[in-house]
Amino acid sequence: MSKTNDKFEKKRLRSSNITVVISISLVLFLLGIFGLIVINAQSYAEHLKRELKIEAYFKDVEDPKLKDKELDLQKSYIDSLKVKYPFVEATQYISKEDAAKIAKKDLGTDGSDFFEESIFPASVQITLNPALIQSVEQIDSINKVLAKNPIVDEVKSDKEAMVTIYHSINKITFWIMIFAVIFLVIVVVLINNSIRLKIYAKRFSIKTMQLVGARRRFIVKPFLIEAALLGFLAAFIAAVGLGFLWYILATKVGLVLWNPSFTPLIIILIGIGVVIAVFSTLFAAWRYLRLKTDQLY
Template sequence: MSKTNDKYEKGRLRSSNITVVISISLVLFLLGVFGLIVINAQSYAEHLKRELKIEAYFNDVDDPKIKDKELSMQKEYIDSLKIKYDFIESTKYISKDDASKIAKQDLGIDDVELFEANIYPPSVQITLNPKKIDSIEQIDSINNILSQNPIIEEVKSDKQAMVTIYQSINKITFWLMIFAGIFLVIVIILINNSIRLKIYAKRFSIKTMQLVGARRRFIMKPFLLEGALLGLLASIIAILGIGIIWYLLATKIGLLLWNPTFGYLIAALIGLGVLIALFSTLFAAWRYLKLKTDQLY
């Protein structure tokens, strides 16, 4: 009879362990998918920021004494931008000829006689570092910095497009954070319930050890170690599932297979799985340590 009971208890414990691992894996998988959405939304936001160019137009030099030095002065100014300012990611020099070609394309004029060349000044097109730019005020400040140099005649940027993009990014980020917080609470509740069911199956063992004089720290240590291992195992399963889904998606639509931010996501999922399992085990075991014997039934 005792062997039958032992087999029954072992079967229940094995079943509860599987349930805990599956529950944690599922919620971490969903949380990881949500993390991928956030990461790619941030990457897309950075892509939009890079598309917003600032163009600084050079003054037309009239003095014949320095006319031959005009190009070298402009190139020297462009090189100094990269050294002085970390908010500049890249620069592109546009000569008068290049500006005329761009204007022809924009205006749709093919006939040379209908188009007056060399009326467009040379300029430098500046791509901003999206990680250094967080607001429109910074764009205005950058425009002022660039326009203060006497070699620059005018600085232009599509401010309205920048305002629209930054407002959209802020709204998306805000609502993503709200949903992330709500989802995290749901995740903790689900995992905590699974852990409590597992500890419930061992409540008599806990009370027996307590009655024979075992300290609470001694009683809880194996439960915490087991909980940490289950959380780690569930995290690995969830990460493997996310990796497979991401590989299939990325190869199908042409996305990068690896983003440096994915490393932080993997570490966060492992840490979250282990921590939630530990704390849930701690609270559930502590609850049964405080129960009286007649309350176990």
């Protein structure tokens, strides 16, 4: 009879653990999908920021003595940009000839009837580091800094497009953070309920151990270890599921298979799974330890 009861208890325990792991992994999987959306939204925002380039136009050197050194002065200025200014991510030099070719392409003509190639100044196209630029005001300040150099004639940037894009990015970021907080609360509640149901099924075992003289720490410790393992396993399953889902999407849509931001996402999912499972177990077990025997029913 006792062997039958032991088998029944082990079967019920196994079933309870499987239910908890599946419940937590599904919740973390949904949270991971939201995380993928956030990462890709951030990557797209950075892409848009990189497309908003600043162009500094060089002055024509009038002094005949310095005419031969004009190109060297311009290249020296370009090389100094990355050294002096951390907000500069990349630079591209555009010579007068290249500027003329771009103008011809924009006008849709291959001839030189409308202009002379020498009327277009040489320039440097600057790509800003999106991580360091958070507002249009910063770009205005950068324009003023770049224009102070004596060989620079004018600094231009598409301010209207920048205002529109930065406003949209800030708005999207705000709502993403709101939904992230709401979703995280839902995740905590769902995982907590799954763990509480598991501990509820063991409430008599907990109270029995307490009645025979076991200390609370001794009673709670194995539950916490088990909760940490279940949380880790659930997070691992969720991460594998997310990886499989992303692989399918990436191969079909043509996205990159790996983004460096995926590593923090996986660590966060594991952390959430383990921490919430452990603390939910601790609070639930502690609750039943404080109850009287007749209150367990």
